[in-house]
Amino acid sequence: MLRGLYTATAGMITQQRRHDTATQNIVNANTTGYKQVNSVSRSFPEMLITLVGGDANVPTKRLGKLNTGVFAEESLSMNLQGAIMESGQKSDFAISSNLSVNDPQTGQPVAFDGSGKFVRADGTVIYQPQAYFTVRDAEGNTRYTRDGHFQVTGAGELLSTTGAQILDNNGQPVVLTGSVDQFKVDEQGRLVDAVTGAPTGVTLGISVIDQPNQLVRQGDGNFSLYDQEGATARMMAAGDNVQIRQGYLEGSNVDASQATVDMNAAYRAYEANQKVVQFYDRSLDKAVNDVGRV
């Protein structure tokens, strides 16, 4: 078979993935706390091409290297801060975070770019740590989410919008003891008395993940942490530049126009690959049906 046929097919599959990712971003433009997903493509490892047969006197038969395809390698979450919108509900929360970390080589704070990463001169990448609410889902797993639209049940439990329990900084579910009108949380996430402002001793569990690129999306707004690369989660500490705002919600960070353009670009690239497959098909048609016709 012609090598290029499979290359073009791989291209079509990759563009389909890019289109799917752009669609997912567009339809989640209104979801609270949603982080945009970017699709990263990568070409197949190169193959060395050599000449078979031909002139025996030719000293070298190597032609060169060729990539034989492309695949959608990873879906990268973009952890930009979403817009903070006022909702007025006492059970709505938004995290506004801009954590700084010191570069271990220079000891200076790292200057992260707009998308939350910094590339050193030698090519290694440092990602900006991000803060998340800690929740426990129905199976008892610890998950992280940015969606702060919580609800208080009849029994006083604080639950996320999908029914997961919100945990405090000791890993226990947060349970309200008084009326919802008395529920007040300060900027550090501590539950305070509504009248006196004195801390009640319960603090919302805000986890800081140092390598947010190691988080895996579980759906329902939740992320889970796989620590194979040594990524850790710690509770928010006093000096962190993280604010918890009660009565506000963090919107989705999807740029709808960018996502639409990505979708169109994926569609046209899919079309271009489809044309290549069509031309290969016609060449094969000639080879099979027309050559050697009597």
Next chain:
Amino acid sequence: MNNSMISAKVSMTAIQQRLDVISDNIANVNTAGYKSKQAAFEDVLTRVQQQPDKYKLDGRSTPMGYNLGFGARLTSVTKDMSQGTLNETGSPTDLAIEGNAMFAVEANGQKMWTRQGAFHFVPDPTPNPDPNAPQMMVLVNGEGYFALDRQGNRITAPNNSKVAFDEKGNLLIRRGNEANATIGAQLQLVDIERPEGLVQYADNLFGLDAGLTEDDVFGANAATRDAVATIRAGYLEQSNVDLTQEMALLMQGQRTYQLAARALTSSDSMAGLANTIRA
């Protein structure tokens, strides 16, 4: 169906449901005592497409596997229990609650709660057969349900007496030419501690959620003790729907629906391209 089509279809259904909630709010913008509803979204459970280990190459920054999502869905519709504006009507039995509380009423033999305070007196439907007993009138709200007092009984007053309410809900009755008013029953006003424990029914009524008791939702002995909230006589509470907010959400929903429909068309064209490789 490919992933984009499923994603766009699921999301369009969710946006349609959100538009239903918004239109419910807008239709009730003039209903006294109505509390607006809010819809919340989440992205649909995603599938991680497994990649074989030899796909792991230098420069990769995320764990193995490619993440595929399937759109957004509606997860919950919650009530916004904030105070609506007060509208002066002048009728002494029109009552508005200032604070987070509800009146207790008897509806079809059951105890339910409502914010709707357009009370008025009607002749007693079960009159006393004794001809010498004074004729009574009984307090009902705008939908016709009997108001309850702190002991759980209907509130009555003699016919043709002047009535008024004070800010604790005490009924003041002045009969005929008496100089002073006597205090009749006290309207049962209960503070709400857990608004999510209430389920909304028709006719502006709220009932308890399954498995919850009055003590859970309103606090211990809420029926018999004085409430923190107060009553304003001569006023009615309007709905707390913010029309500007609802219109902004409506426009946002409309535009997202258009984008999702565009994504659906685009994925349909891609499927068409795959079909016509060999025309």
